[in-house]
Amino acid sequence: MCKSALHPFLAALPKCEHHVHLEGTLSPNLEFTLAQKNNISLPGNDAAFTSPSSLLERYSHFTSLDDFLHYYFVGMSALITSSDFEELAWEYFKHAAEDGVLHAEVFFDPEAHTSRGVPYQTVVAGFKAACQRAERELGISTELIICVLRHLPVESAMEAYETAVTAGHFADGTLAGLGISSTELNKPPANWKAVFAKAEKQGIRRTAHAAEEGPPQYIADALDILHVQRIDHGRRLVEDPVLMKRVADEGIMLTLCPISNVCLKGMSSMKDMPIRKFLDAGVHFSINSDDPAYFGGYILDNYCAVQETFQLSVDEWNLLAGNAIEGSWCNDERKRELRKALAHLQWRRSLQYVYRSLQIFDREYAPGIQYFKIHRTRHPGQAFNPLINERREFG
Numbered sequence: 001m002c003k004s005a006l007h008p009f010l011a012a013l014p015k016c017e018h019h020v021h022l023e024g025t026l027s028p029n030l031e032f033t034l035a036q037k038n039n040i041s042l043p044g045n046d047a048a049f050t051s052p053s054s055l056l057e058r059y060s061h062f063t064s065l066d067d068f069l070h071y072y073f074v075g076m077s078a079l080i081t082s083s084d085f086e087e088l089a090w091e092y093f094k095h096a097a098e099d100g101v102l103h104a105e106v107f108f109d110p111e112a113h114t115s116r117g118v119p120y121q122t123v124v125a126g127f128k129a130a131c132q133r134a135e136r137e138l139g140i141s142t143e144l145i146i147c148v149l150r151h152l153p154v155e156s157a158m159e160a161y162e163t164a165v166t167a168g169h170f171a172d173g174t175l176a177g178l179g180i181s182s183t184e185l186n187k188p189p190a191n192w193k194a195v196f197a198k199a200e201k202q203g204i205r206r207t208a209h210a211a212e213e214g215p216p217q218y219i220a221d222a223l224d225i226l227h228v229q230r231i232d233h234g235r236r237l238v239e240d241p242v243l244m245k246r247v248a249d250e251g252i253m254l255t256l257c258p259i260s261n262v263c264l265k266g267m268s269s270m271k272d273m274p275i276r277k278f279l280d281a282g283v284h285f286s287i288n289s290d291d292p293a294y295f296g297g298y299i300l301d302n303y304c305a306v307q308e309t310f311q312l313s314v315d316e317w318n319l320l321a322g323n324a325i326e327g328s329w330c331n332d333e334r335k336r337e338l339r340k341a342l343a344h345l346q347w348r349r350s351l352q353y354v355y356r357s358l359q360i361f362d363r364e365y366a367p368g369i370q371y372f373k374i375h376r377t378r379h380p381g382q383a384f385n386p387l388i389n390e391r392r393e394f395g
Protein backbone atom coordinates (compact mmCIF):
# COMPACT_ATOMS: atom_id res chain seq x y z
CA MET A 1 0.00 0.00 0.00
CA CYS A 2 1.38 3.40 -0.97
CA LYS A 3 1.17 6.65 0.98
CA SER A 4 -1.09 8.37 -1.54
CA ALA A 5 -4.33 9.85 -0.22
CA LEU A 6 -5.92 8.27 -3.29
CA HIS A 7 -4.94 4.71 -2.25
CA PRO A 8 -8.50 3.65 -1.19
CA PHE A 9 -9.78 4.99 -4.52
CA LEU A 10 -7.04 3.17 -6.48
CA ALA A 11 -7.82 -0.05 -4.60
CA ALA A 12 -11.54 0.29 -5.37
CA LEU A 13 -11.07 1.24 -9.04
CA PRO A 14 -12.51 -1.53 -11.28
CA LYS A 15 -9.46 -2.88 -13.10
CA CYS A 16 -8.85 -4.71 -16.36
CA GLU A 17 -5.56 -6.57 -16.58
CA HIS A 18 -4.35 -7.17 -20.15
CA HIS A 19 -0.75 -8.17 -19.69
CA VAL A 20 0.06 -10.94 -17.25
CA HIS A 21 1.81 -14.22 -18.07
CA LEU A 22 0.28 -16.99 -15.97
CA GLU A 23 3.67 -18.68 -15.76
CA GLY A 24 4.98 -15.35 -14.40
CA THR A 25 2.69 -15.66 -11.40
CA LEU A 26 4.56 -18.72 -10.08
CA SER A 27 5.84 -17.83 -6.61
CA PRO A 28 9.07 -19.45 -5.31
CA ASN A 29 6.98 -21.23 -2.64
CA LEU A 30 4.67 -22.84 -5.19
CA GLU A 31 7.63 -23.60 -7.48
CA PHE A 32 9.41 -25.53 -4.69
CA THR A 33 6.19 -27.29 -3.62
CA LEU A 34 5.34 -28.45 -7.16
CA ALA A 35 8.95 -29.41 -7.95
CA GLN A 36 9.00 -31.65 -4.88
CA LYS A 37 5.59 -33.16 -5.69
CA ASN A 38 6.60 -33.89 -9.31
CA ASN A 39 10.15 -35.05 -8.52
CA ILE A 40 11.67 -32.25 -10.56
CA SER A 41 15.14 -31.15 -9.49
CA LEU A 42 15.77 -27.42 -9.66
CA PRO A 43 19.31 -26.41 -10.78
CA GLY A 44 21.79 -27.49 -8.12
CA ASN A 45 24.63 -25.36 -9.51
CA ASP A 46 22.82 -22.06 -8.75
CA ALA A 47 22.73 -21.00 -5.09
CA ALA A 48 19.52 -19.08 -5.81
CA PHE A 49 17.69 -22.43 -5.78
CA THR A 50 18.74 -23.25 -2.21
CA SER A 51 15.33 -22.23 -0.83
CA PRO A 52 12.22 -20.22 -1.76
CA SER A 53 13.60 -17.22 0.13
CA SER A 54 17.00 -17.31 -1.63
CA LEU A 55 15.20 -17.56 -4.96
CA LEU A 56 12.99 -14.60 -4.06
CA GLU A 57 16.10 -12.66 -3.09
CA ARG A 58 17.67 -13.40 -6.48
CA TYR A 59 14.55 -11.97 -8.15
CA SER A 60 15.30 -8.59 -6.57
CA HIS A 61 18.31 -7.99 -8.82
CA PHE A 62 17.61 -9.04 -12.39
CA THR A 63 20.02 -7.43 -14.83
CA SER A 64 17.96 -7.68 -18.04
CA LEU A 65 14.97 -9.30 -19.74
CA ASP A 66 17.08 -12.36 -20.63
CA ASP A 67 18.39 -12.71 -17.06
CA PHE A 68 14.76 -12.86 -15.86
CA LEU A 69 13.69 -15.21 -18.65
CA HIS A 70 16.28 -17.78 -17.49
CA TYR A 71 14.54 -18.04 -14.07
CA TYR A 72 11.10 -17.81 -15.67
CA PHE A 73 11.70 -20.89 -17.83
CA VAL A 74 13.39 -22.86 -15.02
CA GLY A 75 10.34 -22.12 -12.85
CA MET A 76 7.99 -23.61 -15.43
CA SER A 77 9.78 -26.96 -15.24
CA ALA A 78 7.90 -27.61 -11.97
CA LEU A 79 4.53 -27.53 -13.78
CA ILE A 80 3.51 -30.97 -14.98
CA THR A 81 -0.15 -31.87 -14.42
CA SER A 82 -3.37 -30.05 -15.25
CA SER A 83 -3.96 -29.44 -11.56
CA ASP A 84 -0.54 -27.69 -11.31
CA PHE A 85 -1.59 -25.26 -14.04
CA GLU A 86 -4.99 -24.81 -12.45
CA GLU A 87 -3.50 -24.12 -9.01
CA LEU A 88 -1.04 -21.62 -10.48
CA ALA A 89 -3.73 -19.64 -12.30
CA TRP A 90 -6.17 -19.85 -9.40
CA GLU A 91 -3.57 -18.31 -7.05
CA TYR A 92 -3.20 -15.43 -9.51
CA PHE A 93 -6.96 -14.89 -9.88
CA LYS A 94 -7.42 -14.73 -6.09
CA HIS A 95 -4.73 -12.06 -5.89
CA ALA A 96 -6.23 -10.19 -8.83
CA ALA A 97 -9.67 -10.18 -7.17
CA GLU A 98 -8.17 -8.69 -4.00
CA ASP A 99 -6.62 -5.95 -6.17
CA GLY A 100 -9.97 -5.04 -7.73
CA VAL A 101 -9.55 -6.80 -11.08
CA LEU A 102 -12.93 -7.42 -12.75
CA HIS A 103 -11.60 -8.53 -16.13
CA ALA A 104 -8.34 -10.40 -16.79
CA GLU A 105 -6.77 -11.28 -20.15
CA VAL A 106 -3.98 -13.72 -19.40
CA PHE A 107 -1.11 -15.06 -21.50
CA PHE A 108 0.38 -18.54 -21.46
CA ASP A 109 3.35 -20.06 -23.34
CA PRO A 110 2.45 -23.53 -24.72
CA GLU A 111 5.84 -24.02 -26.42
CA ALA A 112 7.63 -23.81 -23.07
CA HIS A 113 5.60 -26.83 -21.91
CA THR A 114 5.25 -28.96 -25.05
CA SER A 115 9.03 -28.71 -25.59
CA ARG A 116 9.57 -30.57 -22.30
CA GLY A 117 6.90 -33.17 -22.94
CA VAL A 118 3.84 -31.64 -21.27
CA PRO A 119 0.93 -31.89 -23.74
CA TYR A 120 -0.78 -28.72 -24.93
CA GLN A 121 -4.16 -30.10 -23.81
CA THR A 122 -2.88 -30.61 -20.23
CA VAL A 123 -1.82 -26.97 -20.00
CA VAL A 124 -5.03 -25.56 -21.46
CA ALA A 125 -7.27 -27.85 -19.40
CA GLY A 126 -5.70 -26.58 -16.16
CA PHE A 127 -5.76 -22.91 -17.12
CA LYS A 128 -9.30 -23.15 -18.49
CA ALA A 129 -10.55 -24.74 -15.26
CA ALA A 130 -9.04 -21.88 -13.25
CA CYS A 131 -10.57 -19.28 -15.61
CA GLN A 132 -14.01 -20.85 -15.22
CA ARG A 133 -13.60 -20.99 -11.43
CA ALA A 134 -12.54 -17.31 -11.38
CA GLU A 135 -15.68 -16.35 -13.32
CA ARG A 136 -17.89 -18.48 -11.08
CA GLU A 137 -16.45 -17.74 -7.64
CA LEU A 138 -14.76 -14.36 -8.01
CA GLY A 139 -16.89 -12.66 -10.67
CA ILE A 140 -13.81 -12.00 -12.82
CA SER A 141 -14.35 -12.31 -16.57
CA THR A 142 -11.33 -13.90 -18.23
CA GLU A 143 -9.77 -14.33 -21.66
CA LEU A 144 -6.92 -16.74 -22.33
CA ILE A 145 -4.33 -15.63 -24.93
CA ILE A 146 -1.79 -17.98 -26.48
CA CYS A 147 1.69 -16.43 -26.61
CA VAL A 148 4.39 -17.70 -28.95
CA LEU A 149 8.02 -17.35 -27.94
CA ARG A 150 10.46 -15.20 -29.85
CA HIS A 151 13.62 -17.01 -28.75
CA LEU A 152 12.39 -20.21 -30.46
CA PRO A 153 12.33 -20.85 -34.25
CA VAL A 154 9.37 -19.53 -36.23
CA GLU A 155 8.40 -23.13 -37.05
CA SER A 156 7.80 -23.74 -33.35
CA ALA A 157 5.42 -20.75 -33.18
CA MET A 158 3.54 -21.99 -36.24
CA GLU A 159 3.21 -25.45 -34.71
CA ALA A 160 1.88 -24.04 -31.43
CA TYR A 161 -0.61 -21.89 -33.32
CA GLU A 162 -1.77 -24.81 -35.51
CA THR A 163 -2.17 -27.04 -32.44
CA ALA A 164 -4.52 -24.47 -30.90
CA VAL A 165 -6.48 -24.16 -34.16
CA THR A 166 -6.77 -27.94 -34.55
CA ALA A 167 -8.01 -28.24 -30.96
CA GLY A 168 -10.80 -25.83 -31.94
CA HIS A 169 -9.81 -23.48 -29.13
CA PHE A 170 -10.16 -20.24 -31.10
CA ALA A 171 -13.48 -21.37 -32.56
CA ASP A 172 -14.99 -22.41 -29.22
CA GLY A 173 -13.82 -19.31 -27.35
CA THR A 174 -11.27 -21.07 -25.11
CA LEU A 175 -8.65 -18.73 -26.60
CA ALA A 176 -9.28 -15.05 -27.29
CA GLY A 177 -6.21 -14.24 -29.33
CA LEU A 178 -2.58 -14.66 -30.30
CA GLY A 179 0.42 -12.85 -28.77
CA ILE A 180 4.20 -13.00 -28.97
CA SER A 181 6.73 -12.46 -26.17
CA SER A 182 10.18 -13.38 -24.75
CA THR A 183 13.62 -12.13 -25.91
CA GLU A 184 13.10 -9.05 -28.04
CA LEU A 185 16.46 -7.67 -29.16
CA ASN A 186 17.41 -8.74 -32.68
CA LYS A 187 14.10 -10.59 -33.10
CA PRO A 188 12.18 -8.28 -35.47
CA PRO A 189 8.39 -8.85 -35.66
CA ALA A 190 8.59 -9.48 -39.42
CA ASN A 191 10.02 -12.97 -38.74
CA TRP A 192 6.58 -14.08 -37.51
CA LYS A 193 4.61 -12.61 -40.40
CA ALA A 194 3.36 -16.00 -41.65
CA VAL A 195 1.89 -16.99 -38.25
CA PHE A 196 0.15 -13.66 -37.74
CA ALA A 197 -1.12 -13.58 -41.33
CA LYS A 198 -2.81 -16.95 -40.78
CA ALA A 199 -4.40 -15.72 -37.56
CA GLU A 200 -5.61 -12.57 -39.30
CA LYS A 201 -7.14 -14.60 -42.11
CA GLN A 202 -8.98 -16.71 -39.55
CA GLY A 203 -10.32 -13.62 -37.77
CA ILE A 204 -8.25 -14.13 -34.61
CA ARG A 205 -7.24 -11.12 -32.51
CA ARG A 206 -3.55 -10.31 -32.37
CA THR A 207 -1.15 -8.51 -30.04
CA ALA A 208 2.65 -8.35 -29.74
CA HIS A 209 5.27 -7.44 -27.17
CA ALA A 210 7.16 -4.55 -28.80
CA ALA A 211 9.53 -1.76 -27.72
CA GLU A 212 10.09 -3.16 -24.25
CA GLU A 213 13.83 -3.43 -24.93
CA GLY A 214 13.65 -3.20 -28.73
CA PRO A 215 13.40 -0.01 -30.80
CA PRO A 216 10.13 1.88 -31.52
CA GLN A 217 10.41 0.56 -35.10
CA TYR A 218 9.25 -2.81 -33.71
CA ILE A 219 5.92 -1.16 -32.84
CA ALA A 220 5.54 0.12 -36.41
CA ASP A 221 6.49 -3.35 -37.72
CA ALA A 222 4.02 -5.08 -35.39
CA LEU A 223 1.28 -2.75 -36.68
CA ASP A 224 2.21 -2.77 -40.37
CA ILE A 225 3.50 -6.32 -40.82
CA LEU A 226 1.76 -8.39 -38.13
CA HIS A 227 -1.37 -6.16 -38.19
CA VAL A 228 -1.75 -6.40 -34.42
CA GLN A 229 -4.63 -4.64 -32.70
CA ARG A 230 -2.67 -3.68 -29.60
CA ILE A 231 0.90 -3.47 -28.32
CA ASP A 232 2.26 -5.09 -25.16
CA HIS A 233 4.66 -2.78 -23.32
CA GLY A 234 5.41 -0.22 -26.06
CA ARG A 235 7.30 1.89 -23.53
CA ARG A 236 9.86 3.12 -26.07
CA LEU A 237 7.11 4.54 -28.29
CA VAL A 238 7.88 7.85 -26.56
CA GLU A 239 11.15 8.04 -28.55
CA ASP A 240 9.26 8.44 -31.85
CA PRO A 241 6.81 11.38 -31.71
CA VAL A 242 5.41 10.71 -35.21
CA LEU A 243 4.64 7.08 -34.39
CA MET A 244 3.27 8.16 -31.00
CA LYS A 245 0.79 10.46 -32.75
CA ARG A 246 -0.23 7.62 -35.06
CA VAL A 247 -0.80 5.22 -32.13
CA ALA A 248 -2.88 7.90 -30.37
CA ASP A 249 -4.89 8.75 -33.51
CA GLU A 250 -5.64 5.10 -34.25
CA GLY A 251 -6.60 4.40 -30.62
CA ILE A 252 -4.16 1.50 -30.33
CA MET A 253 -3.80 0.49 -26.71
CA LEU A 254 -0.46 -0.16 -25.02
CA THR A 255 -0.41 -2.61 -22.13
CA LEU A 256 2.23 -0.97 -19.92
CA CYS A 257 3.99 -2.82 -17.11
CA PRO A 258 5.80 -0.14 -15.06
CA ILE A 259 7.33 -2.22 -12.24
CA SER A 260 8.50 -4.85 -14.74
CA ASN A 261 10.33 -2.21 -16.79
CA VAL A 262 12.18 -0.90 -13.72
CA CYS A 263 12.98 -4.43 -12.46
CA LEU A 264 14.48 -5.51 -15.78
CA LYS A 265 16.52 -2.30 -16.04
CA GLY A 266 14.69 -1.05 -19.12
CA MET A 267 14.77 2.27 -17.28
CA SER A 268 16.62 3.39 -14.18
CA SER A 269 13.60 4.56 -12.16
CA MET A 270 9.82 4.89 -12.32
CA LYS A 271 10.28 8.59 -13.20
CA ASP A 272 11.44 7.48 -16.66
CA MET A 273 8.14 5.72 -17.39
CA PRO A 274 6.43 7.96 -19.99
CA ILE A 275 3.07 7.97 -18.18
CA ARG A 276 2.62 11.75 -18.30
CA LYS A 277 3.87 11.99 -21.90
CA PHE A 278 1.46 9.27 -23.06
CA LEU A 279 -1.43 10.96 -21.24
CA ASP A 280 -0.57 14.33 -22.81
CA ALA A 281 -0.28 12.75 -26.27
CA GLY A 282 -3.65 10.97 -25.93
CA VAL A 283 -2.12 7.49 -26.12
CA HIS A 284 -4.44 4.84 -24.65
CA PHE A 285 -2.81 2.47 -22.19
CA SER A 286 -3.59 0.10 -19.36
CA ILE A 287 -1.36 -0.62 -16.37
CA ASN A 288 -0.45 -4.24 -15.74
CA SER A 289 1.74 -6.60 -13.74
CA ASP A 290 3.49 -8.75 -16.45
CA ASP A 291 5.18 -11.38 -14.22
CA PRO A 292 4.15 -10.34 -10.71
CA ALA A 293 5.74 -13.23 -8.77
CA TYR A 294 9.13 -12.30 -10.23
CA PHE A 295 8.89 -8.51 -10.06
CA GLY A 296 7.35 -8.13 -6.61
CA GLY A 297 4.27 -6.25 -7.73
CA TYR A 298 0.73 -7.23 -8.71
CA ILE A 299 -1.60 -4.85 -10.52
CA LEU A 300 -2.48 -2.61 -7.57
CA ASP A 301 1.23 -2.29 -6.70
CA ASN A 302 1.73 -1.00 -10.25
CA TYR A 303 -1.13 1.50 -9.89
CA CYS A 304 0.40 2.67 -6.58
CA ALA A 305 3.91 2.99 -8.03
CA VAL A 306 2.52 5.13 -10.87
CA GLN A 307 0.54 7.27 -8.43
CA GLU A 308 3.46 7.86 -6.07
CA THR A 309 5.63 8.99 -8.99
CA PHE A 310 3.17 10.91 -11.16
CA GLN A 311 0.36 12.02 -8.79
CA LEU A 312 -2.41 11.54 -11.31
CA SER A 313 -5.79 13.13 -10.60
CA VAL A 314 -9.01 11.22 -9.99
CA ASP A 315 -10.20 12.29 -13.45
CA GLU A 316 -7.03 10.91 -15.03
CA TRP A 317 -7.47 7.56 -13.25
CA ASN A 318 -11.10 7.43 -14.37
CA LEU A 319 -9.91 8.06 -17.93
CA LEU A 320 -7.31 5.28 -17.65
CA ALA A 321 -9.84 2.84 -16.21
CA GLY A 322 -12.31 3.73 -18.97
CA ASN A 323 -9.70 3.29 -21.72
CA ALA A 324 -8.73 -0.10 -20.25
CA ILE A 325 -12.37 -1.21 -20.46
CA GLU A 326 -12.72 -0.04 -24.08
CA GLY A 327 -9.43 -1.72 -25.06
CA SER A 328 -10.46 -5.07 -23.59
CA TRP A 329 -11.27 -8.09 -25.74
CA CYS A 330 -14.43 -9.05 -23.84
CA ASN A 331 -17.88 -8.82 -25.43
CA ASP A 332 -20.04 -5.67 -25.43
CA GLU A 333 -22.30 -6.92 -22.67
CA ARG A 334 -19.33 -7.37 -20.31
CA LYS A 335 -18.00 -3.95 -21.31
CA ARG A 336 -21.35 -2.43 -20.32
CA GLU A 337 -21.07 -4.12 -16.89
CA LEU A 338 -17.49 -2.85 -16.45
CA ARG A 339 -18.54 0.69 -17.41
CA LYS A 340 -21.37 0.43 -14.89
CA ALA A 341 -18.92 -0.63 -12.14
CA LEU A 342 -16.75 2.39 -12.93
CA ALA A 343 -19.76 4.73 -12.94
CA HIS A 344 -20.88 3.26 -9.62
CA LEU A 345 -17.51 4.08 -8.05
CA GLN A 346 -17.74 7.65 -9.37
CA TRP A 347 -21.26 7.93 -7.90
CA ARG A 348 -20.03 6.63 -4.53
CA ARG A 349 -17.22 9.19 -4.55
CA SER A 350 -19.75 11.98 -5.27
CA LEU A 351 -21.83 10.82 -2.29
CA GLN A 352 -18.73 10.77 -0.09
CA TYR A 353 -17.96 14.31 -1.23
CA VAL A 354 -21.44 15.52 -0.22
CA TYR A 355 -21.18 13.71 3.11
CA ARG A 356 -17.77 15.23 3.84
CA SER A 357 -19.07 18.69 2.87
CA LEU A 358 -21.93 18.26 5.36
CA GLN A 359 -19.43 17.28 8.06
CA ILE A 360 -17.39 20.41 7.34
CA PHE A 361 -20.58 22.50 7.38
CA ASP A 362 -21.49 21.00 10.74
CA ARG A 363 -18.06 21.70 12.19
CA GLU A 364 -17.96 25.30 10.87
CA TYR A 365 -21.47 26.30 11.84
CA ALA A 366 -21.98 24.24 15.00
CA PRO A 367 -20.93 27.12 17.36
CA GLY A 368 -23.47 29.46 15.75
CA ILE A 369 -26.25 26.89 15.97
CA GLN A 370 -25.38 26.28 19.61
CA TYR A 371 -25.55 30.01 20.33
CA PHE A 372 -28.96 30.09 18.75
CA LYS A 373 -30.21 27.30 21.02
CA ILE A 374 -28.89 29.04 24.17
CA HIS A 375 -30.62 32.28 23.21
CA ARG A 376 -33.90 30.42 22.86
CA THR A 377 -33.68 28.97 26.40
CA ARG A 378 -33.00 32.49 27.83
CA HIS A 379 -36.48 33.60 26.73
CA PRO A 380 -38.58 30.57 27.57
CA GLY A 381 -41.89 32.48 27.48
CA GLN A 382 -41.32 33.90 24.06
CA ALA A 383 -42.57 31.96 21.03
CA PHE A 384 -39.55 30.88 19.07
CA ASN A 385 -39.16 32.83 15.90
CA PRO A 386 -35.82 32.20 14.28
CA LEU A 387 -36.02 35.31 12.17
CA ILE A 388 -36.62 37.63 15.15
CA ASN A 389 -34.01 35.83 17.26
CA GLU A 390 -31.52 36.07 14.45
CA ARG A 391 -32.10 39.80 14.10
CA ARG A 392 -31.71 40.36 17.84
CA GLU A 393 -28.48 38.34 18.06
CA PHE A 394 -26.77 39.33 14.88
CA GLY A 395 -28.32 42.69 14.03
Ligand SMILES: [Zn+2]
Binds near residue numbers: 006007010303
Ligand atom coordinates in the same frame (compact mmCIF):
# COMPACT_ATOMS: atom_id res chain seq x y z
ZN1 LIG B 1 -1.50 2.84 -3.08
Ligand SMILES: [Zn+2]
Binds near residue numbers: 019181290
Ligand atom coordinates in the same frame (compact mmCIF):
# COMPACT_ATOMS: atom_id res chain seq x y z
ZN1 LIG C 1 5.06 -9.61 -20.97
